[in-house]
Amino acid sequence: MGTYALRRVIQMIPLLLVISLLIFALTALQPGDPVDQLVFGNSNITPDDIARLKAAYGLDQPWFTRYFFWLKQAITGNFGYSQDFGIPALEFVFQSRLPNTLLLTVPALIISTLIAVPLGIFSAVRQYSPLDYILTFFAFLAVSAPVFWVGALALYFFAVYLPGATGGALSLPPGGLGSPDLPADASAWAVFADKLKYLLLPMMILMLREIAVTLRFMRANMLETLTQDYVRTARAKGLADRRVLYKHALRNAVTPIVTLLGLSIPGLFGGAVITETVFSWPGMGKAILDALVSKDFNVVMVCLMMLAVLTVVFQLLTDLAYAIVDPRIRYA
């Protein structure tokens, strides 16, 4: 197992290099660059100005030259400055955006898993019961409804309609990260309570979909497990239903959830672009999208490389976890 893990780690290095080259090339080969955005609409700009700006931003050189410059700097831990925010790209991502994203996505994933797994089991065990139909209907609805639409409805309901109907007694903030008028010397509890108020709506919308997906997945796994020979044998031996379910079937049914969760984790860091956009929640998803649109190369590279590293690392961890939960799997 140790040798296998080491081999996989060594294999990651060339893989990540190729990924970085591809990301850089694809970003650099998009039409337009940051200088075009400064130039366009300015009728006073001269060819000399354009040449000067292109040189200053290093855009007068071929993309692969720029890539090697970036790589050389990145190896030393210098990922450059964000063009759009004027601060080091690493600082922008890890201090300004990633904490916001994790605050939104991690609790959403944990809570939705805790809700969805039991519901999925229940739905499978009580297949074709009225509750199973209700849960299945909810799951399809939640998966099918576009996030931007559900988000907009929720915003209007909780921020406009509800306060109007209750004379302002009940309301949730219409997007954002926190109250701008929060006193600077507010207590930690007040800051947390304020943040929570702003977090509720986007988290609820994110959880709706997560619950629906995990619920369907869990239900399908459980149904498949319940038809296995060993479950039938356990029942034939006269074991109590509860014992058959929780002792024999559940462990095998939950195994694929490990894969699902393992592969979800890099996604947590990538943020939820539509949810973040609708609720003006400044997270990673929105940051990646904006950086790609405005050609903020350094931010694009930091974000996407971080996701690439997380993806390969968690793929490895998932594979290793499989060996732990499934005795049939052995790595050499």
Add this chain to the structure above:
Amino acid sequence: MKKTLALTAFLLGAALAGPANNSLVVGTSQEPPNIYDPWNTNNLAITSEINGYMGAGLTYQDDDGTTKADIATRVPTLGNGDYKVVKDSKGDVIRNSVTYTIRKDAKWSDGTPIKVADFQFWLKLENDDRVPVPDRDPWDRAKITVNDADTFTITFEPPYLFADQVSPGLAPSHIMSAAWNAFDAKTKNEKDAKVTNEEWKKFISSFTTARSLPKVVAGPFKPTAWRTGNSLTMTRNAAYWNQPKNPENYVQTVTYRFIPNTNTLKVNILSGQLDAVSAVGLTFDQGTDLARNERNKYKTYFVPGAVWEHIDINARGQRAKDLDLDDPRMRQALLYAIDRDALTKALFQGKQAVSNSWIGPVSKLYKKDVTDYNLNVAKAKQLFAALGWTPGSDGILQKGGKKLTLNFSTTAGNSTRERVQQILQAQWKAVGVQVNIQNYPASVIFGPDFLSKGESGKWDMAMYAWSNNPVFEEGNLWKSEGIPTAANGYSGQNNPGWNNAEYDKLYKQAKVEFNQADRIKLFDRMQAVWNSEVPSLPLYFRVNVYTKVPGLVNYTFSAITQYPSWNAANIGWASKGAVEEYKQK
């Protein structure tokens, strides 16, 4: 007790904004990359708007275009001798200069007096090759001469037409000099521009970003908190000299909330979370929607702006010749064939005025009596026929076996423009012109290989907008030197490739005509020439949409001032005793 009440209020969801605590909460859809960068190395509108709260200039213009003094003791004019124009023996102006005296009470927010050195420091960096200033016009030909401790003269050679109306920047030399000297020492012999640029970013970010807020400012408000992705708060600067009478009656705190999604911004307005919206925020459609739901909670304003929407006609290359796009009659015919009045009524409730010139009605140079090109299908058909285009069996005009089929491009995803395209496509079809819509992302349209490469026939018609400050109109959009070619590195904005000798001559004369009345005459003729050949089909001037709650005074702007922050010191609540000086026009 007060603090407990405040906490209770916001934990219950109530915004503590507006007159209650004499503050102002403004919503905007953009967040600036940095603030109070004296060299304005990003040219975003939101940056200019927010900087307006913190900045001060020697002079400024109000909503009506009147120049007023701020840091300077008075506005330089020919009459008071502070504005001088020097001519040679032939009577040509060879240079001009403006003299300013700094007010004795003009101070930075830390109490340090504003000095001539602050203007000199700014000018030195503005013209330094290591500073990525987008363009240096007119400062690359400006020189500062110190007359005494508070008085200095800026000389422009060659002369600058708007020398008496433009104010140079200033930077706090007592704060920035040491860091600049360190940057200078580090990069003096650096060959690699990218390394220099990284050092520049380090230098400027230590004075202009969320983690390093500007140390001092000169204007009415100073930044106190910037939570990236969320909000920026500025508080009243007690050291600012140009305060209204009883400054305590005016807004004490301004908070910008960054809400990138404009629908979410709309919900914030409807839910009463915002006192006002920035000039950079709402779309026209959202404005009309909000106007229907005001219920006395807020009022929606549609401010005539300086953004001119038009359709460039590509008159360059073989394809343009084959389609007669290089012939003014073809362009006139295309314009007569569309009903712009009906278009603006249908889409913009008539709030966006149809234009027949690239200069807006707000400008002193605007010429009203040019051909208006109202819908005239008979005239359009007559012009097509004169050019030899006759309807084929399918109703499409043809000439020499070629059909009159035009590609029409605009920025993909802009729903307003896409609707305009569909209406115009149908109207042109009615006169036998087949129009194919081919849209591209903005990065392609405004990128290096599209508009400026008209010669290769990549586009026939392109719809987009120009934003011109009416005060500084030079007419340079249409000079033939501005036709982008390989020889000039594809710079210049004359994308249609219009080349008119009379216009060029008039433009050159107007560029050095310092007498306003004579300039107006020259621009009258320039607009007449332009209008007779319509190198670009003028559509309309866009309006800027914003909302504000009743009782908020002096929060106004025009096509000249562009942002409500021009009058930051006087923004306030009537209920708190703020006196209304300017009404929104």
